[in-house]
Amino acid sequence: MTQIDRPSAMPSAMHWARWGDPAKAHPVSESMRGLVEAFLGPLEDRPPVPRADVRLPEVGLEDAHLAALRGLVGDEHVHTDHDWRVARTRGKSTPDLLKMRAGDGSDAPDAVVRPASHDDVAAVVRWCADEHVACVPFGGGTSVVGGLAARRDGYAGVVALDLRRMTRLVSVDEVSGMATLGAEQPGLEAEALLAEHGLTIGHFPQSFQYASIGGFAATRSSGQSSAGYGRFDSLVMALRVATPLGDLVLGDSPANAAGPDLRELVLGSEGAFGVITEVTLKVRPVPVVKVYEAWRFPSFTAGADAMRHLAQGRVMPTVLRLSDEAETAVNLASPDAVGSASSGGCLMITGYEGTQEQVDRGRAAATAVLSDLGGESLGEDAGRAWSEGRFEGPYLRDSLLDVGVLVETFETVTFWSNLENLYASVKSAIEANLTEQGTPPLVLCHISHVYETGASLYFTVAAKELEDGLAQWLPAKAAASDAIIATGSSITHHHAVGRDHKPWLAQEIGPVGVEMLRAVKERIDPHGVLNPGILVP
């Protein structure tokens, strides 16, 4: 059984080679192991190296550089020791984890710098521009697209700008229904602070316990309750950003016609145009009532059609997701299964939050549509089971990696009329690639987010890991990404671009779109020190 390193006393966003809090991790259960072995064959232990064995590049920054950084943020907030550097290396994609588990720390920063304020950030950003030092904003460290692996070549060094000291509730505007938060407030802490005012953001992605408010904005995150509360980008009313050119403060109104909406240029900019230091968000009253309910549909197509009718009839639950037949079968086969394995079909989760009256009204309207379109309610217990387990997925991935099962997720989005085509194309592309490599995969999918005009697909892929898991996964992912672009869909619905999706982003937005991004990048960050190599093709 794999030994899990416990973190040191440093304020760490996450374990260096695993998801989240190792205290919450546990090895795969015997029943799960049996289930996986039935699909993929016998498993074998593949433990990570100990943290001390992770190979880091020499600290490239000169002593004078480090002294200057200490002058900007204080001696005790600049770190160059092994453990700090390891803990701020890369994000949490499976490729990231595979590299860390193998002891490859080649993307480590030279130093971890921890500013305490907007002015600190602005000073470090200016200093990085002047000294040609690459600057990687590091919030929760939950990127799954290579968003934290900046290019080193040609720079005097790389600093990770660890923003965990910048966590405060700056202000609450109860009349307008808005709150301003320090950008590096983790979602979980932000919700706790706002709950004291009876307010909620309602943004609950799987990374919610760790990822930061600034990170959500920089990557256009979307949460499990986005049907009701909205995507994170749609909640952002104002932004404060430190750039090499100076401060950028945007957002004076819900919406306006004062030219292009520059907020939308900062949202999704992944640290490449500036470091977001404060975010003003739309907030809502903490819901009095939360009800989750599971439904069964005869097929993925039938369930998706019902979702479309909900969205287009504008009777949206707060939570709405639908597993395909394969994901439903795996779910039903697990120990805490919903319903029984023999029941088949596709599982839909609905959730309703608000006042009792809002919940009753919304649920009645949705129930009418879902029943009409072939749905069968499985009741609230089944819904609650989903709700309680919903942040656990990434822990299971670690446990499976520990026994030689390669697991990764990715996602995409398109308009409704293209959804079946997208689903079939991606599924067959990744199945074909991994099967050709001799590791036929298990491919699961669910619709994770629903809009009036379209929906997102979230894929989970599991295969027996070959000796070089990275060399096995990258072409499979590329095949899936090619299929996504070939169908005219987006390379990412809520995971962002990072380094991993950059070639496909270029295809998605075309050469003129690429020039728009480059023009802004080169003007705002003329020395190219902000998260170099990320986002901009």
Add this chain to the structure above:
Amino acid sequence: MTQIDRPSAMPSAMHWARWGDPAKAHPVSESMRGLVEAFLGPLEDRPPVPRADVRLPEVGLEDAHLAALRGLVGDEHVHTDHDWRVARTRGKSTPDLLKMRAGDGSDAPDAVVRPASHDDVAAVVRWCADEHVACVPFGGGTSVVGGLAARRDGYAGVVALDLRRMTRLVSVDEVSGMATLGAEQPGLEAEALLAEHGLTIGHFPQSFQYASIGGFAATRSSGQSSAGYGRFDSLVMALRVATPLGDLVLGDSPANAAGPDLRELVLGSEGAFGVITEVTLKVRPVPVVKVYEAWRFPSFTAGADAMRHLAQGRVMPTVLRLSDEAETAVNLASPDAVGSASSGGCLMITGYEGTQEQVDRGRAAATAVLSDLGGESLGEDAGRAWSEGRFEGPYLRDSLLDVGVLVETFETVTFWSNLENLYASVKSAIEANLTEQGTPPLVLCHISHVYETGASLYFTVAAKELEDGLAQWLPAKAAASDAIIATGSSITHHHAVGRDHKPWLAQEIGPVGVEMLRAVKERIDPHGVLNPGILVP
């Protein structure tokens, strides 16, 4: 009485010096005249010059240029005669009208060029870049912010790119609930085409009968039913744009995390980054039922508070607007008054559209909130009266200009907690300025658009026109604009930037924001031929 020139046989978006269709115009009624004279003193006729007397600059384009343009779009689609040039000069702001009425045609294009397709537009745009000819996209010609008065200096000439031949329904995607339209389809025609499919855009600004789909996108228009259907920019799913660098095609999904949303950079770009040729819009079923209802609130503050509760409780009617005390009084004093003049308070219009069930559900929920918060229903007749007269305002402006009354409108938007401050500041700024000039104005205001976090204010100002109405109005508008920016609000909610708002846009987005716009402009349009002088500070 002022003689109204009838348009020639040319396909004209609008009368050259007045709003809309002159057949629908009529002089101010005796009762209206009496009402206005009671406020502003005796009136006098101020007729416009005849069209033939409008002074135009010499055609600056060389014969070789004109021949080249004829080669690109066909001989019969390049016009340099007086009437065509006059009809494509400027938009319909009061300053625009005052100039035209005085015979000042100095902003006229050298030629009006009428492409028939995206490829035609792309060819003309490339040609303009090569020949350093300024290119002004001209749709409905309804700009009220100087968006059609490009800078001439330093260019080989100016062409108005008249897009009225590009009017077709390209495709309908019934499953996704979307339609693709030629960008220059006027709103009225677009609705007629979509109605054949049982669909509607639901975008009804005051300019709806004339302004074009591309213009709505380029200026981030917002309509009278935006509470229900959404702002125009929120309806745009995809865009096709011709730029000097080549084609830009954006939009593959309702929303995604593939970097900054570049659609939001084209929306509001006012022809400065490219010419929008096709727009894919979210569309909805034509409503079966439409109900309008008027309400009275004891004060503007009480009515605004009720609107805020509707928006934040997410029980939004399709139409929602509220007049302040002054606008309500003028409305009540008019011949088709709602209620009686003695009733006072503030008038709110609500509208509900959809299926009978949606209308009933929405109306019941809204009625509960409005009644609870001090509203008194004035019934459906009063609501219908508003609905029927809602496109007539600009005709009344012309009739008042004919008798020496200066009338103009402008608008702004802010968050709820700042709304009273914004209202008081702007009202007192413009009142003070015009009073100092010896022409104390009548200032009316209504809340025209409502969001969860804020609302827009739409001001109407009337004053006795001095000899130089333009010199009278511009400092008054500047005082109002200064007040808007001083309160931290936006210089425009739905009228856009053009030339008129540019200095205030620069203050609103700050120097780094300005650099972002400039960077994109200079990269996409390196010779600066696209609508020069517009938008980009």
